[in-house]
Amino acid sequence: xxxxxxxxxxxxxxxxxxxxxxxxxxxxxxxxxxxxxxxxxxxxxxxxxxxxxxxxxxxxxxxxxxxxxxxxxxxxxxxxxxxxxxxxxxxxxxxxxxxxxxxxxxxxxxxxxxxxxxxxxxxxxxxxxxxxxxxxxxxxxxxxxxxxxxxxxxxxxxxxxxxxxxxxxxxxxxxxxxxxxxxxxxxxxxxxxxxxxxxxxxxxxxxxxxxxxxxxxxxxxxxxxxxxxxxxxxxxxxxxxxxxxxxxxxxxxxxxxxxxxxxxxxxxxxxxxxxxxxxxxxxxxxxxxxxxxxxxxxxxxxxxxxxxxxxxxxxxxxxxxxxxxxxxxxxxxxxxxxxxxxxxxxxxxxxxxxxxxx
Numbered sequence: 001x002x003x004x005x006x007x008x009x010x011x012x013x014x015x016x017x018x019x020x021x022x023x024x025x026x027x028x029x030x031x032x033x034x035x036x037x038x039x040x041x042x043x044x045x046x047x048x049x050x051x052x053x054x055x056x057x058x059x060x061x062x063x064x065x066x067x068x069x070x071x072x073x074x075x076x077x078x079x080x081x082x083x084x085x086x087x088x089x090x091x092x093x094x095x096x097x098x099x100x101x102x103x104x105x106x107x108x109x110x111x112x113x114x115x116x117x118x119x120x121x122x123x124x125x126x127x128x129x130x131x132x133x134x135x136x137x138x139x140x141x142x143x144x145x146x147x148x149x150x151x152x153x154x155x156x157x158x159x160x161x162x163x164x165x166x167x168x169x170x171x172x173x174x175x176x177x178x179x180x181x182x183x184x185x186x187x188x189x190x191x192x193x194x195x196x197x198x199x200x201x202x203x204x205x206x207x208x209x210x211x212x213x214x215x216x217x218x219x220x221x222x223x224x225x226x227x228x229x230x231x232x233x234x235x236x237x238x239x240x241x242x243x244x245x246x247x248x249x250x251x252x253x254x255x256x257x258x259x260x261x262x263x264x265x266x267x268x269x270x271x272x273x274x275x276x277x278x279x280x281x282x283x284x285x286x287x288x289x290x291x292x293x294x295x296x297x298x299x300x301x302x303x304x305x306x307x308x309x310x311x312x313x314x315x316x317x318x319x320x321x322x323x324x325x326x327x328x329x330x331x332x333x334x335x336x337x338x339x340x341x342x343x344x345x346x347x348x349x350x351x352x353x354x355x356x357x358x
Contacts, residue, residue, distance in 0.1 A: 001281040004099035014086040022308035024276040028285040030314035036285035053134040074167030082118035138249040146231040181243035196237040204234040229259035247279030257288040
C-alpha cells in the first residue's frame with residue numbers, strides 16, 4: 001500500500017509537498033483545479049508500476065524507467081513528461097519519492113525515487129532508487145468516466161492500440177476481464193457487495209463480452225440504460241466479486257459521489273468503511289460537503305473506531321496561481337478552510353436566514 005509520497009515540481013506542486021497515507025480511508029478534499037485528481041493519478045501510477053513490476057523477475061533499471069515513463073504519460077493522458085512538470089511556475093524539474101509497503105514488502109523495501117526534467121532529450125526519466133521488492137496486490141482506479149458501457153470498444157481498441165487509451169480506463173477494463181477467484185469472497189466483502197447491489201437494485205453480469213444489470217424478475221438491462229451513478233457502484237461490486245478489490249489491494253476513487261442522490265451517500269460511506277475493515281486501502285477525492293460530513297459522522301461511531309483515517313485539504317489561495325496549499329489531519333476540521341466547502345456552508349447559512357426571516 002502507499003505509505004508516503006513526496007513530490008516537488010510536479011503539475012500543481014511547484015514546491016516540496018509530503019503526503020503520508022494510512023491503511024484505512026484517505027480523503028483528498030478540494031475544489032476544481034486544486035490538484036485532487038493529479039494527486040490520485042500520481043499515487044495510482046506509482047502503485048500500479050510497482051504492482052506490475054511484481055510480476056517480473058530481475059527487472060532491468062533502464063526498462064523500468066521506460067515503463068514508468070510510459071505509465072505516467074498514459075495515466076495523465078499526456079504526450080510527454082514536459083506537461084507534468086511545474087515549469088509554468090518557474091520549475092522544470094520534477095522529483096517523486098514514494099514509500100510502499102504490503103504483504104511481502106516490509107518497510108523500506110518498496111521505496112521508489114525518480115525524477116524527470118522537461119526540455120531534455122526524450123524528456124528522460126531517471127530512477128534514483130529502485131524498490132528491492134515490488135507490490136503484489138491489485139491496484140484499481142475508478143475515475144469519473146465509467147467504463148461498463150464502453151467496455152467492448154475499449155477492449156477491442158486496447159488489445160491492439162493500448163497507447164490510444166488513458167491508462168486508468170484500460171487498466172480497469174483488464175480487471176473487469178478477470179474471472180472470479182476460486183475461493184469465495186469473505187463474509188465482510190459479501191456485505192459490502194450486498195449494500196451496493198441494494199442501491200442499484202440488482203447484480204452486474206457479463207455476457208458475450210458486454211455488461212448488463214440483472215434485476216430480479218426482469219430481463220437484463222443494457223448498461224447504457226442504467227443511471228450514470230449506478231454504473232460506477234456496479235463496477236465496484238463486480239470488482240469485489242471477482243477478487244480485484246480485496247484485502248491488501250488499493251482502491252483509488254475520484255469523486256465517488258458523482259451522479260448519486262444524497263440519499264445514497266450514507267450507504268456509500270458505509271461501503272467505504274466496510275472496505276477499509278476488510279483490509280482495502282481506500283484513497284478518494286471529493287468536494288461534496290454532504291459526503292464528507294457523512295464520513296465524519298460514521299467514522300465517529302464506535303463500530304468504526306478501528307478504521308484509520310486521514311484527510312488532506314487542497315486549495316488555491318485567491319489571487320495566487322503559484323501552487324496549492326496542502327493541509328492534513330484526522331478530521332475534516334483539521335484541514336482548515338477549503339474554498340469549495342466554505343461556499344456550501346455559506347449558502348446554507350443564507351438559506352437558513354431566508355427561511356427564518358420568512
